[in-house]
Amino acid sequence: MIPVEAYLVVSTLLFFIGVYGFFVRKNLIGILMAVELILNAVNINFVVFNRFLYPDHLEGYMYSLFVIVVAAAETAIAISIIINVYRKLSNIRVDSINELKN
Amino acid sequence: MEAFASISHIILALPFLMFIFLGLFGNKLFKSNPNVAGWIGTAGLSVVAIVSYYIAIQYFWFEGKGSDSYQQFVLFNYEWLKMTDNLVISIGFMLDPISAMMLVVISTVSLMVHIYSLGYMHGEEGFQRYYAVLSLFTFAMMGLVVATNIFQMYIFWELVGVSSFLLISFYFIKPSAVAAAKKAFIVTRFADMFFLVGILILSYYTNTFDFLKLTAVSDGHATLVNNTMCGMTFMGLSVTSIAMFLIFLGGAGKSAMFPFHIWLPDAMEGPTPASALIHAATMVVAGVFLVARMFPVYFFEAHDVLTIIGYIGAFTSLFAAIIACTQTDIKRVLAFSTISQIAYMFVALAVSGYASEHEECLGYTASMWHLFTHAMFKACLFLGAGCIIHAVHSNEMNAMGNLRKFMPIAHITFLVSCLAIAGIPPFSGFFSKDEILVAAFEHDKVLYACQAFVAGLTAFYMFRLYFRIFWYSENPAHEHHTPHEAPMNMNIPLIVLSVFTCFTWLDKVFPFFPEKITADRVGYELETNWTIAIASILVAVVGIAIAWVLYKEKNDKPDMIAGKVKCLYISASHRFYIDEIYLFITRKIIFGGICVAIAWFDRHIIDGFMNLLAWISRELSYDIRDVQSGNVQQYAMGFLLGVLAIALFAIYY
Numbered sequence: 001m002i003p004v005e006a007y008l009v010v011s012t013l014l015f016f017i018g019v020y021g022f023f024v025r026k027n028l029i030g031i032l033m034a035v036e037l038i039l040n041a042v043n044i045n046f047v048v049f050n051r052f053l054y055p056d057h058l059e060g061y062m063y064s065l066f067v068i069v070v071a072a073a074e075t076a077i078a079i080s081i082i083i084n085v086y087r088k089l090s091n092i093r094v095d096s097i098n099e100l101k102n
Numbered sequence: 103m104e105a106f107a108s109i110s111h112i113i114l115a116l117p118f119l120m121f122i123f124l125g126l127f128g129n130k131l132f133k134s135n136p137n138v139a140g141w142i143g144t145a146g147l148s149v150v151a152i153v154s155y156y157i158a159i160q161y162f163w164f165e166g167k168g169s170d171s172y173q174q175f176v177l178f179n180y181e182w183l184k185m186t187d188n189l190v191i192s193i194g195f196m197l198d199p200i201s202a203m204m205l206v207v208i209s210t211v212s213l214m215v216h217i218y219s220l221g222y223m224h225g226e227e228g229f230q231r232y233y234a235v236l237s238l239f240t241f242a243m244m245g246l247v248v249a250t251n252i253f254q255m256y257i258f259w260e261l262v263g264v265s266s267f268l269l270i271s272f273y274f275i276k277p278s279a280v281a282a283a284k285k286a287f288i289v290t291r292f293a294d295m296f297f298l299v300g301i302l303i304l305s306y307y308t309n310t311f312d313f314l315k316l317t318a319v320s321d322g323h324a325t326l327v328n329n330t331m332c333g334m335t336f337m338g339l340s341v342t343s344i345a346m347f348l349i350f351l352g353g354a355g356k357s358a359m360f361p362f363h364i365w366l367p368d369a370m371e372g373p374t375p376a377s378a379l380i381h382a383a384t385m386v387v388a389g390v391f392l393v394a395r396m397f398p399v400y401f402f403e404a405h406d407v408l409t410i411i412g413y414i415g416a417f418t419s420l421f422a423a424i425i426a427c428t429q430t431d432i433k434r435v436l437a438f439s440t441i442s443q444i445a446y447m448f449v450a451l452a453v454s455g456y457a458s459e460h461e462e463c464l465g466y467t468a469s470m471w472h473l474f475t476h477a478m479f480k481a482c483l484f485l486g487a488g489c490i491i492h493a494v495h496s497n498e499m500n501a502m503g504n505l506r507k508f509m510p511i512a513h514i515t516f517l518v519s520c521l522a523i524a525g526i527p528p529f530s531g532f533f534s535k536d537e538i539l540v541a542a543f544e545h546d547k548v549l550y551a552c553q554a555f556v557a558g559l560t561a562f563y564m565f566r567l568y569f570r571i572f573w574y575s576e577n578p579a580h581e582h583h584t585p586h587e588a589p590m591n592m593n594i595p596l597i598v599l600s601v602f603t604c605f606t607w608l609d610k611v612f613p614f615f616p617e618k619i620t621a622d623r624v625g626y627e628l629e630t631n632w633t634i635a636i637a638s639i640l641v642a643v644v645g646i647a648i649a650w651v652l653y654k655e656k657n658d659k660p661d662m663i664a665g666k667v668k669c670l671y672i673s674a675s676h677r678f679y680i681d682e683i684y685l686f687i688t689r690k691i692i693f694g695g696i697c698v699a700i701a702w703f704d705r706h707i708i709d710g711f712m713n714l715l716a717w718i719s720r721e722l723s724y725d726i727r728d729v730q731s732g733n734v735q736q737y738a739m740g741f742l743l744g745v746l747a748i749a750l751f752a753i754y755y
Binding site: 024 | 732
């Protein structure tokens with residue numbers, strides 16, 4: 001049986017890859033993808049802990065489904081914002097969105 | 103009494119309402135015919151005068167007489183500012199012999215000045231404003247003399263100062279008038295500061311402002327002050343003496359005692375009738391009134407201060423009289439004469455006793471009496487001087503001479519007033535001045551000698567003025583421009599005031615004086631001491647005779663005498679350089695020395711410290727402002743680091 005630590009190592013790696021991507025990517029789509037990675041790392045944790053700690057409960061599975069649904073909605077909104085940004089600025093670099101500054 | 107209480111409101115309310123009305127609407131309503139404003143002011147003041155006379159007569163003849171002394175009535179007293187249960191500032195109306203007398207003085211002189219100004223100020227720019235301020239002054243002066251507590255007096259004291267300022271600067275286009283107004287205001291305010299400190303010390307210990315409580319006397323003590331302040335000392339001096347001396351300094355400022363006298367001669371820049379009212383008859387005697395009002399406290403609890411007052415008064419009267427002999431501006435001669443005569447009143451208070459028995463309080467009576475007579479004849483002299491200035495268009499003696507044939511009414515009234523101030527019987531000044539000299543003789547021979555000499559000087563400089571204006575050689579300028587008699591509305595006040603000057607000694611005609619006004623308010627019979635009277639008449643006659651020899655006709659004797667005592671003459675004609683000393687102290691020492699150091703400290707130390715603080719915050723903010731970059735990813739990094747820090751903290755602690 002695969003031990004629980006292996007799952008957690010994967011999810012931690014996934015999480016920090018996402019965090020790293022969120023920090024360093026300048027492309028809005030890239031940032032969005034990094035956020036998805038973070039969310040999926042969390043999803044893995046939900047599922048793993050539910051499976052190992054409370055096998056006869058379903059809340060962990062339910063929450064990971066819920067996160068997936070919300071993430072889908074969020075992605076839709078984010079992409080629509082990105083499209084608008086692109087129409088206005090002709091690029092999607094995050095540091096060019098600074099019209100309220102100065 | 104109830105009848106009094108209701109009509110006495112008129113005395114304060116009517117002048118105040120007239121001030122508001124004329125001040126706010128005078129210019130608009132009476133633009134085409136400003137005289138209406140003058141008539142309204144005069145009519146209002148006539149009502150005030152009638153009410154004042156009614157109250158005074160009723161008081162002295164009927165209502166005021168108690169079983170053995172005149173009573174002090176508080177006709178109304180409205181609480182205004184309650185500081186503690188005891189310490190209350192109220193606005194009220196107190197009637198006692200001196201305030202009843204002052205009602206008569208103020209209303210008479212003010213009414214005469216109102217009438218006179220109808221002619222004198224005719225056609226002047228700001229005629230309505232002039233009448234508005236006259237009403238304000240009358241209101242303030244009335245409020246001052248009827249004050250029930252010392253703080254009310256202080257409030258009205260400042261109000262008379264304001265109206266004096268407004269009237270001196272009436273011709274505010276002239277820079278000299280503006281300077282004189284500022285000088286008067288600053289000097290009197292400076293003195294009033296001491297007055298306020300004195301009030302605060304007094305009320306701190308006695309816990310009251312009320313005159314009735316402060317001046318209550320029993321067993322040879324001003325009870326309240328004695329109970330609360332006796333034995334207190336500050337730097338070796340009795341606190342009572344310090345407080346009372348500070349209060350006197352306030353009075354010295356208003357009454358132009360040395361060294362605060364410098365503002366009064368300059369105050370002559372104002373219109374002459376205003377000078378007559380404020381700077382001769384009423385406002386400048388406020389200091390005398392103040393000391394008289396607090397007299398029991400001075401006499402029983404701070405007698406050393408009273409002695410100092412006497413010597414300050416004697417010095418001032420001599421000093422001002424000497425200066426008056428050398429001035430050539432006729433209004434300035436009168437101004438110095440006023441200073442000298444007010445100083446007389448202070449001397450009289452200082453040599454007074456308290457009880458009426460054996461005429462001990464003669465000085466007090468004489469002081470108040472001289473206040474009354476002086477107000478009348480000095481107002482008459484000033485108004486007469488106004489007529490003369492009106493006729494020859496100059497203040498300088500050199501522009502005058504032999505005016506008696508052009509201006510008979512001004513001549514006669516001026517002569518009567520000069521005789522009165524010189525102390526020639528039967529005119530009023532003789533009797534009041536004589537009582538002062540008697541009181542001084544019985545109390546302090548030095549003061550008597552000084553005052554008797556001043557009496558001679560007074561006779562000399564007043565008749566110098568008189569002969570120089572009305573006799574002397576005719577001025578060649580008059581051939582081109584004949585001086586003419588003033589209009590009737592200017593002559594009537596002169597006549598009325600000179601009638602007062604002739605007859606005030608007849609206390610059967612005028613019921614106010616003199617025996618009814620005493621420190622303990624017990625009346626007594628006054629007798630003229632003819633020994634001293636004859637001596638003072640002789641002194642006055644000698645003074646007049648010298649003036650007659652020197653100034654009846656044009657001759658070179660005055661110049662010769664001036665040449666012999668050149669040093670004295672020049673310094674006296676420059677008023678002993680007191681103004682220059684003041685200027686030196688303020689400009690060179692205070693502004694040029696102390697203030698420069700203070701300004702340096704302020705600029706470099708105080709401001710420097712503030713600038714340092716500002717510099718530090720600016721540099722710090724430059725350093726930390728990059729934190730707020732607007733970059734979301736940077737914020738997220740901070741967020742993450744923060745979370746990690748909290749997590750590590752939670753794990754390892």
